[in-house]
Amino acid sequence: MRRLSPAEIFARDLDWSLLRVFLALAEARSITGAADRLGLKQPAVSQALKRLEDRAGHRLIDRAPGAFQLTPQGQALLPEAEAVRAAILRASLAMEEAAGEVAGEVSLALASHVVSPLLDQALQRFHADFPKATLSIDILSSREAVARVANQQASLAICLLTDPPARLETRVFYREFFGLFCGPPHPLFGRDVGLSDLAGHAAVSFLTDRLGDALAAVADLRQRAGLSGPVGQATHLEEVRRMILAGIGIGPLPLHVAAEDVAQGRLWRLPPHDDPPAIDVHLVLNPGQRPNRAETALRTILQALLDASPPEARVYGPGA
The missing domain is CATH 3.40.190.10 (Periplasmic binding protein-like II)
Known part of the structure; x- marks a missing residue:
């Protein structure tokens, strides 16, 4: 009988549930978070990780107080484990689709x-x-x-x-225009002001509001207005809107998204009102x-x- 290679032995003995725990740990970056995702107790997650490391013959995650990171071996395993998960999902879907659904x-x-x-x-x-x-x-x-x-x-x-x-294949999905807005606590709220009146006021914005990034046109608008900062940034539109409403600073929002807030008196549109920056959103x-x-x-x-x-x-x- 041919002797199995270490890789073949690993494949024969590996339990998918151990890889599933490893993926949860890599995504949650904590034993507690992985246990919550999997619906398991923390000791069960720790034991599963130890069994996987024993079978792999490598330490996969370095854990210490205040630190949690994949080892080089763990980083190498991660995309392979993701591929296994994707293959299992595809196998399940293939059987469902074979039934014509x-x-x-x-x-x-x-x-x-x-x-x-x-x-x-x-x-x-x-x-x-x-x-x-x-x-x-x-x-x-x-x-x-x-x-x-x-x-x-x-x-x-x-x-x-x-x-x-x-x-990758890309296609323009729609075009939107951005304007500058302030909330009720802001000193410019409700006032008929010019672009020069914005100079020196603090700004809030998106993390991608940088020259050379996805919202470069908005960054240019902020610079033309002479706004300082930004003093607050967020990835999500709702959090940028929250900071604007709180009066933390003047911030950019898509005009069609902010229209209802403006109509209801929750936001005030500031200049420039002509030629607002256009941003293309892609599929x-x-x-x-x-x-x-x-x-x-x-x-x-x-x-x-x-x-x-x-x-x-x-x-x-x-x-x-």
């Missing part, structure tokens, strides 16, 4: 300020046509959303783009990814809606 999960990576009737229409149609399929939506920075699609960890992304990513797909039937269905719906909607109908803000 469109099932499976569609994972959407969205930038936080994606507000589009077209997306809402696509999701409504998708659920009506394929009720057994499930949706998972993560709100991420645009950079993280693109990375998720590139690494085949998300079915698609709708986000901002700094540069067209290599190997990002990975042509190298093998989509399940549910992912294919949603992609088809989105592409059909985009084909039926001319670019000028997907402009939210001035000139819409």
Whole structure:
């Protein structure tokens, strides 16, 4: 009988549940967090990690008070464990789809300020046509959303783009315009002021509001207004809006998103009122990814809606 190699022995003896615990630890970065995700007790998680390390013959995670990080061996195992998880999910979906059903999960990576009737229409149609399929939506920075699609960890992304990513397929989903706003506690709220009156006031903004980043046009607007700071930054639109409403500073928001707050007197639009910066929001797909039937269905719906909607109908803000 041929002697098995160490790799073959590892494959024979490896229990998928141990890899599942390892993935939860890598994502939660703590024993407590992994136990909560898995519905296990903390000692059970620690024991599973030890069994995996014993079978792998390597320490996979360095744990110390205030520190939790993957070892080089753990970092090497992580993408392989993710690939195993993806293969198991695909196997389950393949059996469901063999029965003729469109099932499976569609994972959407969205930038936080994606507000589009077209997306809402696509999701409504998708659920009506394929009720057994499930949706998972993560709100991420645009950079993280693109990375998720590139690494085949998300079915698609709708986000901002700094540069067209290599190997990915992109299409303008809609165009939005940004303006500057302040909240009721701010001294400029309700006042008819000029652009020069904004100089020296503190700003709040998005983390990508930097020259050369996805919201470079907004960064340029902030500089033209002479705003200082920013004194507060966030990835999510709701948190930027929260800081504006609290009067912490003047901040940028998409005009169509802020319109209801302005109408209700919760936000005040500040200059400039002419030629606001335009930002394109993109649909990002990975042509190298093998989509399940549910992912294919949603992609088809989105592409059909985009084909039926001319670019000028997907402009939210001035000139819409």
